[in-house]
Amino acid sequence: MSTDDITRETRIAAPPQRVWDVITRPEHVGRWFGDAGADIDLRPGGAMRLTWSEHGTALGRVEQVQPITLFSFRWTGERDTEPAPGNATLVEFHVHPDGDGTRLVVTESGFADLDKDRAAQESHREDNVGGWSHEMNDLVEYLEKLTV
Amino acid sequence: MTAAGAGEVLAALADPTRRQLLDRLATHGAASATVLAKEFPVSRQAVVQHLAVLDAAGLVGPSRHGREVRYGLHPDRLKATAAWLTALAGRWEDRLAAIAEIAESEPT
Numbered sequence: 197m198s199t200d201d202i203t204r205e206t207r208i209a210a211p212p213q214r215v216w217d218v219i220t221r222p223e224h225v226g227r228w229f230g231d232a233g234a235d236i237d238l239r240p241g242g243a244m245r246l247t248w249s250e251h252g253t254a255l256g257r258v259e260q261v262q263p264i265t266l267f268s269f270r271w272t273g274e275r276d277t278e279p280a281p282g283n284a285t286l287v288e289f290h291v292h293p294d295g296d297g298t299r300l301v302v303t304e305s306g307f308a309d310l311d312k313d314r315a316a317q318e319s320h321r322e323d324n325v326g327g328w329s330h331e332m333n334d335l336v337e338y339l340e341k342l343t344v
Numbered sequence: 345m346t347a348a349g350a351g352e353v354l355a356a357l358a359d360p361t362r363r364q365l366l367d368r369l370a371t372h373g374a375a376s377a378t379v380l381a382k383e384f385p386v387s388r389q390a391v392v393q394h395l396a397v398l399d400a401a402g403l404v405g406p407s408r409h410g411r412e413v414r415y416g417l418h419p420d421r422l423k424a425t426a427a428w429l430t431a432l433a434g435r436w437e438d439r440l441a442a443i444a445e446i447a448e449s450e451p452t
Contacts, residue, residue, distance in 0.1 A: 200354050200358070202429065202432055202433050202436060204433060204436045204437055204440055205440070206437075206440040206441070206443075206444055208443070208444045208447050208448060209444075209448050210444075210447035210448050214447050215443070215447050218443050218446050218447045219443060224443075224446055227442065227446060228439050228442035228443050228446060229439060298447075300440060300443065300444075302436055302439075302440060304432070304436065307350060307351055307354050307429075307432075308351060308354035308355040308357075308358050309351060309355070310350065310351025310352075310354075
């Protein structure tokens, strides 16, 4: 269950196949995600490595590959750490044809599961029935309203 | 704020009763578990448990007023979480812009 997410989208003046290549091919991903290269084993369960020249390497794991419409992976911002429950978020890219271009939607979710204290996490999960389905904007608005 | 810290806050916020408790404390100020239990359709024990989760996440804190312990909102952690989420969304906007630039500038 996703209890929170951030969604952003953009329109790109390039065909979906081109956009698909840019979001899945290591030579491109190493530029827009990391800045010092990437390795991607492009199949479900495949390993990902994202490298930054100043911040080291982040690891991910491919979840879904549906050319040329859906690419998703889990990754952790903790450097040199394998993604696992409690440290990783899910990133999903949806590629939609849009006239002669492409609409690209990205969603990152699972932030509420980023919790090093597993015992606390379990106790949270038990009473998480209501869920948090608000989009990030709603959540920020809510947090800001509370703190006025 | 660290990702784990923000995660703890978001997990605490995932429960609708806890969000309502925060709303209540933000709107009407600090209150004891006994007072809150009268305003909410849950037991005092449940309120105490929810307050403990919110306290552990740094979102509320107890203060003693005579024999009474009142819980009040601690806005700093909420503000930090909002800023963390905004920064995170900003990074995705930057990444989408970089993807667009690569896709549009270098033909296949």
